[in-house]
Amino acid sequence: MKSPIILQNIPCTLVTGFLGSGKTTLINQLIATKAADERWALLINEFGRIGIDGALLASSQDSHTTNDIAIREVSGGCICCTSQLPLQIALSRLLSDHQPKRLLIEPTGLAHPRELIQQLSAPHWQTALKMQAVITVLNALQWQQDKYRTHEGFQAHIRDADVLVINRYAQLRSDERQALQAWLANLNSKIFIIWAEADKQTSAHDIDISTNYSALLNAQLSKPSSVISKQQRVNIAQPHKAVVSLRPPRHSLTENTLTNSANHDSAQPDTDIELPYRYHETQQDILLAGWRLPTEYVLNADQLQDWLLTLPNWLRIKGVVHTSNGWLQINFTPDSFSTKTVSAQVDSRLEIILQASNSQEGEIDKEIDWEIDWEICDRELMAMVMVD
Incomplete structure (x- = not known):
């Protein structure tokens, strides 16, 4: 019998965000930075609702490999709210079958990130995975609506993140952008904010828009997660x-x-x-x-x-x-x-x-x-x- 391959310290990035925040777009942007000779893996927890580009779209729950991206989809409920077994099986198979150089995890937008962070902070993953900054995506148009802004699930993604990527903010007035930043600081004063490049037409008088969004975003793949380190302790x-x-x-x-x-x-x-x-x-x-x-x-x-x-x-x-x-x-x-x-x-x-x-x-x-x-x-x- 062939001995199982033991993998260690695989860089892993958790990409979270409420439903409709733009997680898929962000993941495509991260994948675009991948070196041609690197194999990455993507674990998705929204079977049937994934908007991955055609080159990456998997049509079933089985793992598929396309353009050096191994994809596994977990169906049957949120991996953060149900038994840990589906997560453990999916991750174990994805890592052992494809031996990726990097892993991205996208939970469903209805997930509570703290539960998933607790699972990924368990001792049996601390050797296999090297958890990098938790990246959360926020749709500024959603934030404008009180039903989102006051929703505990919407806020939870902010609280349990190292990095926040804000998109669709072009229509926000100056005072609204200031209110957004104050709201974020109240929930998570240590969060690192990145304003998505797609909204560069917005005035830079009130916010700092990076002139190199791709490089700034890619840099987060190598930054350790303080959120997960805290949970591990x-x-x-x-x-x-x-x-x-x-x-x-x-x-x-x-x-x-x-x-x-x-x-x-x-x-x-x-x-x-x-x-x-x-x-x-x-x-x-x-x-x-x-x-x-x-x-x-x-x-x-x-x-x-x-x-x-x-x-x-x-x-x-x-x-x-x-x-x-x-x-x-x-x-x-x-x-x-x-x-x-x-x-x-x-x-x-x-x-x-x-x-x-x-x-x-x-x-x-x-x-x-x-x-x-x-x-x-x-x-x-x-x-x-x-x-x-």
Whole structure:
């Protein structure tokens, strides 16, 4: 049997943007900068709605190679909102089959980029992929409309981006362009703005339009992503975040395990923390918490599921956990509950996302009327560890 090819540090650029923002146009512009002898790969998450030029258009979900561009399309929902499995399969096959020198990923315009960034920040991708600046596209004509400007999904793309390419801004008045820049600064003060070359006819008195748009855009392909780097350090203690070591009931542990688990209450980088531990943090309007447990900790499967489903205001629950029913992959959303038996892992990992506000779309955020006591959650989770 042929051994799989192990690829490392493949430059990868995530191109995001709301529906109709112009992601496809931008991707074509990026591809136009490709050296003739380089093979690139493109992962698309909008099957049937892709406006790629005829030379790059793939007509099915299978991977096609045209002009040294390998294309794979992922259908059946947003790769950011569904199970990570479609993303992992598509990426793995695309990289192993075509061995590209560079990878571009275009999620659907309905995607929430933070979820995809979290997935691409996972340890198993940190070796294979070298994540470059996250590029987001903004359609200025959409921004003029209040229904877009105040939409959480529209704003999310700005918050989770390193670089913003603004197009279709020629019709904006001077005061509107200033208002746009103020709006952007409020959402993401560190974002790097590029004004698309197609709108060069706009007066340069109020904005800095690059005289070499293609070169400026191409340069982003080699800039590391601070957004993704921050997510990769999610287990490092920061304000509004805590990392706490845990211990299940003493009678279910060996003396050696107790010794290794003790004296780790201080926050440390992920690579230095001994299992088990928990982290939690607040991001915008969500609460995020995760646990990593040693493989020898076997949790009661029924109790675990019941406990997870009683958590308040949960939006997403996912993990791979060693349970009394074997190793289970857990993927819960409010609309679906999925568990799947998987092969043994190096440790158990569980993550939950909770809604931190009671507001509805279009309403002003309200303060939550409940609180999470993470120490109680820790004790409840550790109580599920099976006793030999």
